[in-house]
Amino acid sequence: MRILHVLNHTQRLNGHVHAAVDLACAQVAQGHDVCVASGGGDFDGLLKRKGVHTVFVDHKRSFPNLAKALVHLRSHIRSFHAEIVHAHMMTSAVLAFPVCRLSGIPLITTVHNEFEKSATLMGLGTRVIAVSDVVGASMQKRGVPSSRLRVVLNGTIGSARSDGRSEEPAPFISPSILFVGGLHPRKGLPDLLQALEIVHRSNPSAHLYIVGDGPYRDAYKDMASKLACASAVTFVGSTTDPYPYMLGADIFVLPSHADPAPLVLSEAREARCAVIGTQVDGIPQLLEHGDAGILVPPRDPSALAEALIQFVENPEKIDEWKARSQLRIEHLTIDRVARETMQVYISALGSRSPAEAAKMEQSNLV
Incomplete structure (x- = not known):
């Protein structure tokens, strides 16, 4: 054709x-x-x-x-x-x-x-x-x-964009939390920053890595710098291939307020991340309605923090949800x-x- x-x-x-x-x-x-x-x-x-x-x-x-x-x-x-x-x-x-x-x-x-x-x-x-x-x-x-x-x-699995990509995981501090996306309000990054502030009180070893760029980059950097957990936040910037960062991460978080069917979830699951996403738009479907990743309400930093704490304080749970990320992955x-x-x-x-x-x-x- x-x-x-x-x-x-x-x-x-x-x-x-x-x-x-x-x-x-x-x-x-x-x-x-x-x-x-x-x-x-x-x-x-x-x-x-x-x-x-x-x-x-x-x-x-x-x-x-x-x-x-x-x-x-x-x-x-x-x-x-x-x-x-x-x-x-x-x-x-x-x-x-x-x-x-x-x-x-x-x-x-x-x-x-x-x-x-x-x-x-x-x-x-x-x-x-x-x-x-x-x-x-x-x-x-x-x-x-x-x-x-x-x-x-x-x-996205098997896409032409993955040809020749690095399979070397990024050297992250564990337990590592990863966000990949555009830096604008729809992606909900401020909710994740507030959630990390809660997590950090009892688990100061947790570290958040932010991969991406956008019009709110400076505002979000300023927001993060004013938090008690500021030293646990790293803005990586934009990249042509986020996959090595996904390979190096323990937990992938997508706290979106609106997201029809984000490709990044398919990529995070392929990289065997434990995934947390919000219950909006196409995110539940891409996470097998909670079977392949944990779902939390959008715009709710407390609920997101609770899910993160479960992972950070129980490493075996990270391994469990990394395995669950592979459920029916052939459909992606x-x-x-x-x-x-x-x-x-x-x-x-x-x-x-x-x-x-x-x-x-x-x-x-x-």
Whole structure:
């Protein structure tokens, strides 16, 4: 099948980019012809090495620029003879919709950030992929009928991004607690800092490592510096690969306030971390609803501290939950994501009317 993915850019900082890049590479490995149309970025080299075509479409949001982007995208879709167009963000979906509608090509949209109001526009797709069950339910409430909606849970194991990664664990002080994510309020890092303050009173040996960057980095550093446990907090900064840090950590914590289906949980489980996550959005599903990781209420530092203390004071519990992190982990592979996505494509192609099929055949001949 000839598949053209559309996304704003290919920079490392965004989870939806990681998911799209993983999928495109996996689809090539499964024998499909794949192209990524984007504003370019860090992953273009990886995509080309894996046999994914890349073309430039500038997604900057100004009317003159978007008008040009629409023309360029139409040209790329035609020249690539795309059978499926798969858009991963709102701007991409809006650009791709008229082109696909006029040419009779099915448009697939993936809802990565359901918490954004603009996610409603992802309903433009012939088929709409939700990255977790909770996201699927939310999109139904927004008016996407179940007949067009499919859930494909995120997974990262075996992704192209893991090629050549270091398997050397980071040299952490044990018991070590790890956070990996963007430094902005949605990820709930202040809750974790407050929880560590509670843990530190009775367990001063516990140490928190924070991997990531973002607009609130300086504010969070200032917040941590004022705590009694300040010496037990290390801001590692951004990294191209957090996996060695996961290998070196005893406990992985994701205290998010909103998170549709965070890829980082799949990676932490692959690294055999004992995992604590909040009971929001797709996190419970990625942790097998509490069987593969401990779930705590969001915005509740006391409950998070209680879970951490159980681990810190009982090392055997860390070993128990490291083992439990492997429960049904085979479901988190990128190959499974690619296979289920292909079934969505086939469903969309089968739903075309004869007139749409004729349009697509004609456009591929031009």
